[in-house]
Amino acid sequence: MSLEKEIKSLVNAIQSTDEFKELKNARVDIENYRGLKEEVDLFQKKQIELYNLNMQGKETAQLVLEVNKSFQKLSQIPEVNRLLKAGKAFNDMVYKLFQAIHSLIDSELEK
Numbered sequence: 001m002s003l004e005k006e007i008k009s010l011v012n013a014i015q016s017t018d019e020f021k022e023l024k025n026a027r028v029d030i031e032n033y034r035g036l037k038e039e040v041d042l043f044q045k046k047q048i049e050l051y052n053l054n055m056q057g058k059e060t061a062q063l064v065l066e067v068n069k070s071f072q073k074l075s076q077i078p079e080v081n082r083l084l085k086a087g088k089a090f091n092d093m094v095y096k097l098f099q100a101i102h103s104l105i106d107s108e109l110e111k
Contacts, residue, residue: 014097019090026086029079040080043070 014020030037046067053060074080 014094017093019086019093023083023086023090026079026083030083033079036077036079039070039074040083043067043074046070 030040046063050060050063050067053063075084
């Protein structure tokens, strides 16, 4: 079986997890509220900008305040809170997957 087919199989397995399904449903809920979706998108854009600035060693104090303020506001909304929890659960699952892949590759390299 080719690597591309194996990757597709892995993606299908990920899509069948409860974590993926919950994240997908939480995103659909957010999309039902147009203004809310835009706020969440803006928040995520600021998070990425903050991460990039931190990686470059630039001053981020003002942006940190904006992100924290947005987070405090958005996390009070049940649909957003659900999305945040679903996103964390999904990311945790993917992290464990990468750890397992890394461990298996390491064990094969040590043979």
